[in-house]
Amino acid sequence: MTATVAPLSGPPLAKGPPLKAPPPAGIAVATPMPDVIPARKRRGPVWTYVRRNPTIVAGGLLLLIVFLMALLAPYLGTVDPTALAPAKRTRVPSAQYWFGTDMLGRDIYSRVVYGARVSLLVGFSVALLASVAGLAVGLISGMVRWLDGIVMRIVDGMMSIPPILLAITLMALTRGSVQNVIVAITIAEIPRVARLVRGVVLSLREQPYVEAAVTTGTRMPAIIWRHILPNTLAPMTVQATYICASAMITEAILSFIGAGVPPSTPSWGNIMAEGRALWQVKFYIILFPAIFLSMTVLAVNLVGDGLRDALDPRMAKDA
Amino acid sequence: MLGYIGRRILATIPVMAVVGLFVFSLLYFAPGDPAAIIAGDQATPDDVARIRASLGLDRPFLVRFGEWSWQILHGDLGTSIFTNLPVTTMIGQRVQPTVSLMLVTLILAIVVAVPLGVVAAWKAGSLIDRLVMGLAVLGFSVPVFVVGYVLAYVFALELGWLPVQGYTPIEQGLWPWFANLILPAVTLGLVYIALIARVTRATMLDVLSQDYVRTARAKGLAQGPVLFIHALKNAAVPIVTVIGIGIALLIGGAVVTETVFAIPGLGRLTVDAILRRDYPVIQGVVLLFSFVYVLVNLAIDLFYTLLDPRIRY
Numbered sequence: 001m002t003a004t005v006a007p008l009s010g011p012p013l014a015k016g017p018p019l020k021a022p023p024p025a026g027i028a029v030a031t032p033m034p035d036v037i038p039a040r041k042r043r044g045p046v047w048t049y050v051r052r053n054p055t056i057v058a059g060g061l062l063l064l065i066v067f068l069m070a071l072l073a074p075y076l077g078t079v080d081p082t083a084l085a086p087a088k089r090t091r092v093p094s095a096q097y098w099f100g101t102d103m104l105g106r107d108i109y110s111r112v113v114y115g116a117r118v119s120l121l122v123g124f125s126v127a128l129l130a131s132v133a134g135l136a137v138g139l140i141s142g143m144v145r146w147l148d149g150i151v152m153r154i155v156d157g158m159m160s161i162p163p164i165l166l167a168i169t170l171m172a173l174t175r176g177s178v179q180n181v182i183v184a185i186t187i188a189e190i191p192r193v194a195r196l197v198r199g200v201v202l203s204l205r206e207q208p209y210v211e212a213a214v215t216t217g218t219r220m221p222a223i224i225w226r227h228i229l230p231n232t233l234a235p236m237t238v239q240a241t242y243i244c245a246s247a248m249i250t251e252a253i254l255s256f257i258g259a260g261v262p263p264s265t266p267s268w269g270n271i272m273a274e275g276r277a278l279w280q281v282k283f284y285i286i287l288f289p290a291i292f293l294s295m296t297v298l299a300v301n302l303v304g305d306g307l308r309d310a311l312d313p314r315m316a317k318d319a
Numbered sequence: 320m321l322g323y324i325g326r327r328i329l330a331t332i333p334v335m336a337v338v339g340l341f342v343f344s345l346l347y348f349a350p351g352d353p354a355a356i357i358a359g360d361q362a363t364p365d366d367v368a369r370i371r372a373s374l375g376l377d378r379p380f381l382v383r384f385g386e387w388s389w390q391i392l393h394g395d396l397g398t399s400i401f402t403n404l405p406v407t408t409m410i411g412q413r414v415q416p417t418v419s420l421m422l423v424t425l426i427l428a429i430v431v432a433v434p435l436g437v438v439a440a441w442k443a444g445s446l447i448d449r450l451v452m453g454l455a456v457l458g459f460s461v462p463v464f465v466v467g468y469v470l471a472y473v474f475a476l477e478l479g480w481l482p483v484q485g486y487t488p489i490e491q492g493l494w495p496w497f498a499n500l501i502l503p504a505v506t507l508g509l510v511y512i513a514l515i516a517r518v519t520r521a522t523m524l525d526v527l528s529q530d531y532v533r534t535a536r537a538k539g540l541a542q543g544p545v546l547f548i549h550a551l552k553n554a555a556v557p558i559v560t561v562i563g564i565g566i567a568l569l570i571g572g573a574v575v576t577e578t579v580f581a582i583p584g585l586g587r588l589t590v591d592a593i594l595r596r597d598y599p600v601i602q603g604v605v606l607l608f609s610f611v612y613v614l615v616n617l618a619i620d621l622f623y624t625l626l627d628p629r630i631r632y
Contacts, residue, residue, distance in 0.1 A: 157337020160616075161609045164571030165589070169342075169605055172593045173349055249462045253575055256464055257590045272464065280483070283472050290465040298460035305456065 053310060059302025066296045070116035081110040081266045093284055100284050102274050111266035112288050118267035119248050119296060122182055126247035127240040129186045134193020135236065139224060141194065142201025152198070155191040163188040167250055171259040181260050185247045196239055200232045234311040241304030245297045252293050268293040320624070327620055331613050338609045339391065343384050345605075346598045391606065397599035401592075406603035409588065416486045417584035419496065420576065421569055423504040424511065425562075432512040433558065436519025437546050443524060451516060458513025463572045467506040467579035474502060484581040507576045511565050518561040522554040529553075555626050563619040570608045 050057045069076065093100040100108050141151040158166070170184035204210055210227050218226075254260030255269025256276075263270050268289040275285030362370075371377050390397070396406035439451040475483040481502055487495040526532065527550055535545045577586035585604055592600035 153333045154337055156334045157341065160334055160338055160613045161341070161605060162567040162570040162612065164574060165605055165608055168574065168589065168593055169345060169601055172596060172598070172601055173345065245460070252462055253464065253571075257575070257578055257593070259590075259593050272468075279468055279472070280476060283468075283476075286468050290462075290468065294461045294465055297462070298457065301456055301460050 053306050055302045056306030056310070059299045059304075059306060062295060062299035063303065066116050066292075066299065067120060069113055070120050073113045073117065076113055079107050079110050081106060081114040082264060100282070102271070102285055103278065104274075108271065108285060108288055111271050112268065112292055115266045115268045115271060115289060116292065116296070118178060118261055118265060119251065119293065121178065122185065122251040123244040123248040123296075123300065125182045126185045126189060127244035129182070130189035130193055130243050130247075131236055131240045133186065134190045135197050135232065137190060137194035138197025138232075139201060139228065142198040142205070143220065143224065143228075148198075151194075155194050158188075158191040159195070163246075164250055164253060167254060168257070168259055171254055176255075176258075176260055176262045178261055178265060181251055181254055184254075185250050188250070189243050189247065193236070193239060193243070196235060197232050200235060201228055204228055204231055238304060238308045238311060241300060241307060245300040245304065248293070248297050248300065324621055327617065331617055334613055335610065338606065338613075339388055340384065342602045342605050343387050346602055347380060347383070349596070349598050396603035396606070399592075399597055399600050401595050401597045401600075406599050409600060410585065410603055410607060413583060413585045413588045415488060415584075416582050417573055417577070417586060419486075419489065420500055420503055420507065420573060420582065420584060423497070423500045424508045424569060427504050428508040428511040428515060428565075429562065431508070432515035433519050433551075435512070436516040436558075437523055437551060439516065439520040440523030440527060441542070441546055443520075448520075451520070455513040455517050458509045461509070463506060463510065463575045464579050466509050467503070467576055470502050470506055471580065486580075486582045486584070503576050503580045503582060506579070507569060507572045510568050510572065514565050514568065515558065515561060519554065519558050522557045523550060526550045526554045553627075556623060559619055559622065559626060563616045566612055566615050570612065 102108055102111070137151060137155070141148045141155075161169075166188040167184045170187060171180065174180045174184075204227065207227075210223065213223050213227060251260060251267065252269035252272070255267045256273045258270075258273060261267040261270055263274065271289040272286045275282065275289075279286050368377075376383075394407065396410070398405055399409055402409065435451050439448040442448050471483060475481050482499050485499060487499045489496040523546075527546075532545060532550055535549045540549075573584065574586035574589050576582070577584045578590055581587075585607070588600065589604045591597075592604065
């Protein structure tokens with residue numbers, strides 16, 4: 001603190017010269033800011049996105065690989081996943097049978113690759129259907145006050161049955177098929193979405209701009225479309241990703257215990273179910289579908305975490 | 320306070336009624352006519368109709384629901400189609416393994432997850448924090464049965480440290496009972512640990528940024544007491560809440576874990592009942608699990624006032 005401050009020379013600022021005039025000598029003036037600050041090391045928008053959202057990118061890439069695998073299943077060196085070859089059953093992994101063969105001689109590699117189709121189909125269908133249905137229920141419950149009590153009691157009741165148990169129970173009513181699995185898991189997931197949407201709606205109803213819209217006589221559908229729906233989009237997207245992940249796990253569990261996708265359609269869950277009897281001696285039958293299932297669910301969860309952090313910075317700090 | 324407890328207990332009645340209605344509709348809409356099954360192949364339509372009338376199956380939905388509820392309230396869950404045993408007896412035989420598994424898992428999860436969450440919050444942003452949170456994501460992503468088989472393969476088959484499968488009743492000694500439960504409990508607990516650790520970390524981060532924590536540190540208190548006494552106490556409510564909600568994960572997971580580890584519990588009973596379409600048993604198990612879940616969460620709700628004296632109703 002040895003430096004002394006030099007007194008300002010020249011007239012006080014208020015009475016100073018007009019701004020356009022060149023500054024009098026003795027007053028330091030900052031050089032005008034350039035319109036665009038040149039970045040020291042500019043790396044292109046893609047790199048910036050990757051650096052800011054590493055989880056979304058990692059999860060997204062992983063998911064893309066699984067998606068391509070499901071799409072291109074017939075061209076990935078697979079054979080008919082349902083072709084039986086009793087003479088070649090329970091072969092260990094080799095150059096010919098990359099992941100080995102199961103008890104009926106079916107090629108596990110082919111079954112695993114085709115199994116991606118079921119997992120993705122179930123995951124995305126359930127995420128979509130449960131979101132739409134849950135959104136409808138949540139909107140009705142949040143907007144129509146007299147229905148709220150009834151709807152919420154039903155939702156509470158459904159939520160007090162553990163979701164996996166609920167899905168299993170529904171499957172007991174029907175035959176095992178991919179469609180029925182999707183419906184059963186969707187029903188089990190709807191209450192959670194409905195709860196979330198209702199919460200958002202209830203807090204939005206109190207917002208001044210929504211009250212203003214009501215006061216000025218905006219019709220209910222217009223209020224929902226303009227003010228309510230856009231605000232539910234962000235939490236719904238995050239929720240839908242988590243539903244997708246949990247639906248994939250539930251499908252695998254249902255198929256694993258024999259109440260899901262029938263054995264004729266290969267799914268990661270029922271490949272593992274077929275390996276169950278032999279797991280102590282032929283562990284690979286369970287191992288390969290297990291790895292693919294876990295990686296896919298991980299990918300979806302990473303995308304979900306990334307979306308959550310991106311869409312809701314407040315939550316990013318907490319969890 | 321008493322009023323609140325009363326209202327809270329009354330509020331569980333409609334919830335259980337919805338569960339009951341759902342479970343009843345399950346049997347009502349189930350494919351297959353019980354009367355036709357009992358009548359056998361040679362029965363005429365008249366015989367079937369007579370049996371249906373004698374069983375009371377021809378009466379309206381609500382009448383049958385009322386009667387069924389009345390039976391349930393008297394502790395009668397019906398008779399298994401498959402074994403002809405009362406459902407309550409079948410459940411009674413299977414309760415011990417499941418309760419053992421869940422209790423061991425619950426204790427394990429809390430003992431592991433809460434300290435992990437606290438440390439992660441304390442060292443927020445550090446390597447430990449990232450590791451714990453990474454494990455949490457993994458815990459959410461790897462399905463229960465995958466964890467189960469990998470653990471069983473490594474620790475039971477390859478290393479031979481623990482029994483591979485099965486269940487030993489507690490009457491045959493504490494260690495054999497416990498040894499059989501270690502792997503299933505770790506398997507079942509992983510998702511639960513991930514969930515609790517995540518919430519503990521989030522809540523603790525919130526609490527640790529408050530003034531009284533700074534005061535506690537400023538007066539020279541050691542890190543341990545600050546974290547585990549001052550802060551954790553105030554983070555307790557959300558943590559206990561998520562432990563209660565997570566019971567649903569435990570119940571769903573038990574069904575799978577018992578299948579993987581061949582434990583003759585309620586989960587295994589559920590799976591067998593589903594595969595045999597034994598609807599009365601399915602009804603009984605779903606009712607029981609839901610009832611327990613609702614009761615646990617009711618107890619936790621009422622417990623809040625003890626946990627945090629600032630909460631008044």
